[in-house]
Amino acid sequence: MKLDQIETPAALIDRPRMMRNIERMQAHMNALGVAFRPHVKTSKCVDVARAQRDAGARGITVSTLKEAEQFFAAGFSDILYAVGMVASKLPRALALKQSGCDLKLIVDNLESARGVAEFGRLHGVTFEVWIEIDTDGHRSGVKPGEARLIDIGRALHQDGARLGGVLTHAGSSYELNTAESLAALAEQERAGCVQAAERLREAGLPCDVVSVGSTPTALAARHLEGVTEVRAGVYVFFDLVMRNVGVCNMADLALSVLTTVIGHQADKGGAILDAGWMAMSRDRGTAKQTHDYGYGQPCTLDGSPLEGYTLTAANQEHGILANTGHPDGDITAHLPVGTRLLILPNHACATGAQYPAYHARLGADEIEVWDRFYGW
Amino acid sequence: MKLDQIETPAALIDRPRMMRNIERMQAHMNALGVAFRPHVKTSKCVDVARAQRDAGARGITVSTLKEAEQFFAAGFSDILYAVGMVASKLPRALALKQSGCDLKLIVDNLESARGVAEFGRLHGVTFEVWIEIDTDGHRSGVKPGEARLIDIGRALHQDGARLGGVLTHAGSSYELNTAESLAALAEQERAGCVQAAERLREAGLPCDVVSVGSTPTALAARHLEGVTEVRAGVYVFFDLVMRNVGVCNMADLALSVLTTVIGHQADKGGAILDAGWMAMSRDRGTAKQTHDYGYGQPCTLDGSPLEGYTLTAANQEHGILANTGHPDGDITAHLPVGTRLLILPNHACATGAQYPAYHARLGADEIEVWDRFYGW
Structure with missing residues (x-):
């Protein structure tokens, strides 16, 4: 895959x-x-x-x-x-x-x-x-x-x-x-x-x-x-909370959410993703830390952070991505419908818990499905 | 059951x-x-x-x-x-x-x-x-x-x-x-x-x-x-967010989390529950509303709210219950280890999502298991 x-x-x-x-x-x-x-x-x-x-x-x-x-x-x-x-x-x-x-x-x-x-x-x-x-x-x-x-x-x-x-x-x-x-x-x-x-x-x-x-x-x-x-x-995945604590770098974060742009709020400079709080979890652990990452840090598919952009809000199956510093007036062109991104989560334990399985990227483009479970 | x-x-x-x-x-x-x-x-x-x-x-x-x-x-x-x-x-x-x-x-x-x-x-x-x-x-x-x-x-x-x-x-x-x-x-x-x-x-x-x-x-x-x-x-379950919005009463809330007291923070007046954020979800939707219910409203098993008590904090599998107005100096006697409680959630959609099944209480003491699913 x-x-x-x-x-x-x-x-x-x-x-x-x-x-x-x-x-x-x-x-x-x-x-x-x-x-x-x-x-x-x-x-x-x-x-x-x-x-x-x-x-x-x-x-x-x-x-x-x-x-x-x-x-x-x-x-x-x-x-x-x-x-x-x-x-x-x-x-x-x-x-x-x-x-x-x-x-x-x-x-x-x-x-x-x-x-x-x-x-x-x-x-x-x-x-x-x-x-x-x-x-x-x-x-x-x-x-x-x-x-x-x-x-x-x-x-x-x-x-x-x-x-x-x-x-x-x-x-x-x-x-x-x-x-x-x-x-x-x-x-x-x-x-x-x-x-x-x-x-x-x-x-x-x-x-x-x-x-x-x-x-x-x-x-x-x-x-x-x-x-x-x-x-x-x-530590096995690290996350944005741990990055704020100072025990890892952004390039150590091993868990992310793969998402697709499904629409825009063009007037507000926002892109709408199919990763809402069900996909990210409701964890806002970075809210009280030195850097608040909202509901997560967007990255390109190679794992490079999109500087300035944040997942600013989340409904159940909708996430809102925006440039919090400089509203992106041309976001429909920068991130058109269908664009795929990765979102680094605040808290890996909470985000992983939302999924029946992980997709493990072994190398450049080789994916394995690893089951996980939930409940008590 | x-x-x-x-x-x-x-x-x-x-x-x-x-x-x-x-x-x-x-x-x-x-x-x-x-x-x-x-x-x-x-x-x-x-x-x-x-x-x-x-x-x-x-x-x-x-x-x-x-x-x-x-x-x-x-x-x-x-x-x-x-x-x-x-x-x-x-x-x-x-x-x-x-x-x-x-x-x-x-x-x-x-x-x-x-x-x-x-x-x-x-x-x-x-x-x-x-x-x-x-x-x-x-x-x-x-x-x-x-x-x-x-x-x-x-x-x-x-x-x-x-x-x-x-x-x-x-x-x-x-x-x-x-x-x-x-x-x-x-x-x-x-x-x-x-x-x-x-x-x-x-x-x-x-x-x-x-x-x-x-x-x-x-x-x-x-x-x-x-x-x-x-x-x-x-509306099918309602929740504490909807209660704050004003479209239901506490006695309409149809979803709760059944939990057990597993320990205490006696010096702080806290009881430790086996319902943490994995059980309640990380949703803090009432945080910005007129009444902040923390991670949920504790109730006795008949559904009556424990007035003054709140789920004040949550780790993955630990919830902390406390009386926020008047610290309960005798909480180990009031809520001994093994006590069972119900916790009304902030957001029913988020809390339900954490469970493979609901336990539906049909009447006074008759329970059915209703499966639910998750993932995409």
Whole structure:
């Protein structure tokens, strides 16, 4: 299949860029002496995860039990489900364990810890559970110094469960945009997670794994003493949010949306595309960053940005492209009906989620279809 | 299936509310003496569209050719594809026509009009095409008084095409919030579209159909002289954006997301839900309206809003619920881990799109699974 045979809108992966991104992260992890466990919620695509594994990744991280099921069926066994476990989801986790999946769960509260262990005892299964640590006040987790950390650890150190380690995610890294602040947060993430692990060990509890990570902190980390593994997801494609954070260049962005000009707002200097918010997602993650890219950055088919042009607005199946600096009075001639463009997205995880499959551009004009899935 | 057997997050349809919404719109259309052609892009669900047809709808509107194909396969034949046609999509439209689908296309420029007619001639098919009219400067279309309207009409009045009518969509209605301004825009939409039809007829061209609509203008219209049919989509579920526009009450909202409390931010008074932006969509359509609902309005399982509480933030699979007025210092007791809630969404079209299926609540505790689809 060639590029001009793809119907629009389509989610296009630039495979050479993706491979560079994978190699860059893996090389950094190797240099820091830690294992790397990519978060496959970004792609939900077996072909992408295989490329990450082939480059040296050990295990995967997932955000839904459906991802765990799909990747296990595709031959991935070492799977971390990195969203706090609750009782109602335990039967699916049990089914995975009983099928031979090396599934790890996480908890950040005593009630959930007790629930997992009790459910494991009841069904004669030992769930490996990691404790989620909050190192930046961003979302969930137990703070490294909290007394209940030990209580949770003890609840997981009995029949039905096995305390496997601790993990943290410094999601506030998305709000930063300097190398120094990112390196400082990476150190805070590392130090907090290691502190939690040491407290557990001092209490006589096992804590083999110390898992940290987010794409920005993973790339910014200067040393990872005490850490055993790192997790990151969006680095595989990167996106405009990550570009604003400062951890990639525009030429690293490996996911874009292929679109066609279907009309114009000639009086306003706008072109109407068949990529609206259904194709781009509603993500406006760059709105509060240093450069607001609207709903995305238009590029020509070779991936070169159309300087000054932005996807300024989006309806369900219509996107509006305009030159925000100098209204383009001759846009019908510059971008006639039928013109094809690429749009770089704000947030690759959100944009990819809108598509049943990616079109992967292997080289100059060779396309493969890579399935992806959705739902829970 | 019962409510407590559904895994979360899930998209829940309250069928009695949906049926009331369908009956309300159809009754209004019947009273105004026009046909009603629902836009099924909101649900992408055959079960929902059948309920609309059973209530009296004639034909459907779609936003993608995939919708056309899926609904045609499910027995719907009179289908309007209401996004401007371009050459690259004509082969799929041709296949539908040749399979017996009564497909209507739209164009808003001369190049596309000529392209459709030429393609029709080449393949021995007559495409019915409507001309899109711009009555509010919102998006696409030819303005009612533009000279090129007649040129486009003539390009469609020859072998390969048949000029079927005109249509318009006053999408700017979403920005209004008073009965008077909505009624005025409905009249502007009607008058502009009728004017375009009259100009075509005066030029000796046929123009059987005069099609107008958006949910707010459809409900606000006081008379529809000269109009033959109305289109609307989101009215079937309504949502928080429509509530802010003022065309429905909270108790009319028929789509919600079923979610489970998976943890807390006790120090900040927050509960962590398993409904993040993947479950709610990234739509923040209420951000610029009179009442900003964050990522959604939490309710108890009977559909009663939790007053003061909002889904204040969302990560991919985590939502943060908090009382924005009075931080809830005892939220771990008020909403313990495992609590199930409903979240009313900002935008039903965007939220539904995240799910492979709806769970339709038929009565007090009887659930059916209704498939939906996605992609292009």
